[in-house]
Amino acid sequence: MFLTDADLQAIWLTIRLAGITTLILLVLGTPAAWWLARTRSRWKGPVGAVVALPLVLPPSVLGFYLLLAMGPNGLVGQLTQALGLGTLPFTFWGLVVASVFYSFPFMVQPLQNAFEAIGDRPLEVAATLRASPIDTFFTVVLPLARPGFLSAGILTFAHTVGEFGVVLMIGGNIPGVTRVASVQIYDHVEALEYLDAHRLAGVMLVFSFVVLLGLYTWQPQQKKEA
Amino acid sequence: MKRLIPCLLLSLFAAGVHADEVAVAVAANFTGPMQVIAPIFERETGHKLNLAFGATGKFYAQISNGAPFEILVAADDETPARLVKENQGIAGSAYTYAIGKLVLWSADSKLVDGKGEVLKKGGFKHLAIANPKTAPYGAAALQTMARLGVSDTLKPLFVQGENIAQTQQFVVSGAAELGFIAYSQVIKNGQIGSGSGWLVPASFHDPIRQDVVLLAKGKDKPGAVALMTFLKGDKAKTVIKSFGYDLP
Numbered sequence: 488m489f490l491t492d493a494d495l496q497a498i499w500l501t502i503r504l505a506g507i508t509t510l511i512l513l514v515l516g517t518p519a520a521w522w523l524a525r526t527r528s529r530w531k532g533p534v535g536a537v538v539a540l541p542l543v544l545p546p547s548v549l550g551f552y553l554l555l556a557m558g559p560n561g562l563v564g565q566l567t568q569a570l571g572l573g574t575l576p577f578t579f580w581g582l583v584v585a586s587v588f589y590s591f592p593f594m595v596q597p598l599q600n601a602f603e604a605i606g607d608r609p610l611e612v613a614a615t616l617r618a619s620p621i622d623t624f625f626t627v628v629l630p631l632a633r634p635g636f637l638s639a640g641i642l643t644f645a646h647t648v649g650e651f652g653v654v655l656m657i658g659g660n661i662p663g664v665t666r667v668a669s670v671q672i673y674d675h676v677e678a679l680e681y682l683d684a685h686r687l688a689g690v691m692l693v694f695s696f697v698v699l700l701g702l703y704t705w706q707p708q709q710k711k712e713a
Numbered sequence: 714m715k716r717l718i719p720c721l722l723l724s725l726f727a728a729g730v731h732a733d734e735v736a737v738a739v740a741a742n743f744t745g746p747m748q749v750i751a752p753i754f755e756r757e758t759g760h761k762l763n764l765a766f767g768a769t770g771k772f773y774a775q776i777s778n779g780a781p782f783e784i785l786v787a788a789d790d791e792t793p794a795r796l797v798k799e800n801q802g803i804a805g806s807a808y809t810y811a812i813g814k815l816v817l818w819s820a821d822s823k824l825v826d827g828k829g830e831v832l833k834k835g836g837f838k839h840l841a842i843a844n845p846k847t848a849p850y851g852a853a854a855l856q857t858m859a860r861l862g863v864s865d866t867l868k869p870l871f872v873q874g875e876n877i878a879q880t881q882q883f884v885v886s887g888a889a890e891l892g893f894i895a896y897s898q899v900i901k902n903g904q905i906g907s908g909s910g911w912l913v914p915a916s917f918h919d920p921i922r923q924d925v926v927l928l929a930k931g932k933d934k935p936g937a938v939a940l941m942t943f944l945k946g947d948k949a950k951t952v953i954k955s956f957g958y959d960l961p
Contacts, residue, residue, distance in 0.1 A: 660875070
């Protein structure tokens with residue numbers, strides 16, 4: 488076999504992590520992006536800046552404070568323990584929570600751009616036709632913003648696949664639980680298993696290229712339809 | 714302001730280059746002693762040390778690919794030997810500067826007893842170890858647990874640090890209740906400084922022989938050669954011993 492079982496396990500884990508993170512962020516990011524796109528509040532600037540923070544902050548900073556917050560002495564850790572969930576570091580769901588923070592701007596910003604591009608006009612027309620705001624959102628905004636959702640989803644997924652520093656900080660490198668592909672490659676390199684590292688890295692490279700190729704070739708066609 | 718910006722931009726490229734600077738890669742477990750030894754060395758010889766701390770395996774990869782390190786203070790004896798074999802380390806320069814001691818440690822002052830019985834009793838969810846594939850202290854931890862016959866029961870509880878420093882950080886933060894780390898990381902005034910710990914008897918695992926090696930890039934550098942001598946000297950030995958290492 489081209490890849491070892493451990494490598495395949497790491498790849499599957501990575502896909503699961505990125506997939507779940509993307510789904511959660513679709514749910515959380517859509518209202519956030521909608522608010523940012525439509526609001527005239529003076530909080531728009533500060534909130535937008537907070538949303539963009541993970542773009543700038545080193546993953547080590549994010550990982551370190553997530554570890555402290557989710558550990559048994561942290562606020563989040565005490566909450567999850569009180570709920571009987573245990574603590575999140577070194578668990579798959581801990582990685583999901585971290586990835587949701589880490590990839591948040593990659594979901595929100597393309598969506599926000601897509602919502603802003605729609606402008607007021609279609610919404611006003613829908614309102615004159617007596618569509619309720621919720622009705623408008625699902626029947627007018629969502630179809631118009633489809634390319635935005637596509638690129639936001641792909642970017643979020645791809646960015647989570649590429650995550651490394653945060654996972655290293657809070658993952659604990661457990662096979663099948665937190666040892667994602669990027670960490671597995673790092674392990675191979677450190678153990679001087681360069682051939683294994685090359686193989687897995689090659690798979691990641693092809694995967695990333697295909698994802699981005701899809702993103703950049705699909706995008707214009709979608710826009711024409713819209 | 715208009716003048717300030719070009720100055721700032723220029724300063725980005727003007728990284729300090731100085732003839733007497735020695736670039737040293739240091740295994741994470743030796744961070745504490747090296748930080749004590751460095752100023753003594755700098756004061757006595759006038760050379761300056763640029764220290765990088767991390768996992769020995771990572772340093773190997775970096776050195777093999779042209780990293781500008783002049784000395785590797787390793788956590789094992791295999792990596793220096795391999796570097797010498799591949800002509801990246803100077804033949805005959807490697808020697809053992811310290812023999813590491815393993816400790817089972819917890820930030821909780823009551824968790825770990827003086828005999829390591831807690832490993833059999835359980836009552837914890839995570840046991841941190843350094844990656845045994847790459848870190849000698851991780852490998853020694855596995856040998857210790859095998860000897861105690863607890864490997865199979867404890868294996869599901871393992872969380873792995875990338876190096877021994879990250880392993881300690883997992884335990885310090887409380888995210889893992891206890892872990893196998895280097896005695897040098899928790900020693901204070903000749904004993905375990907805080908929390909609770911069990912100093913693993915040396916007979917429970919292969920000796921953790923830590924070697925230092927002069928690298929090809931440091932061959933004719935007076936500063937690098939001076940440090941190779943200094944680490945064997947009495948002043949360095951006193952510091953190394955005070956951090957709980959055995960001397961060869």
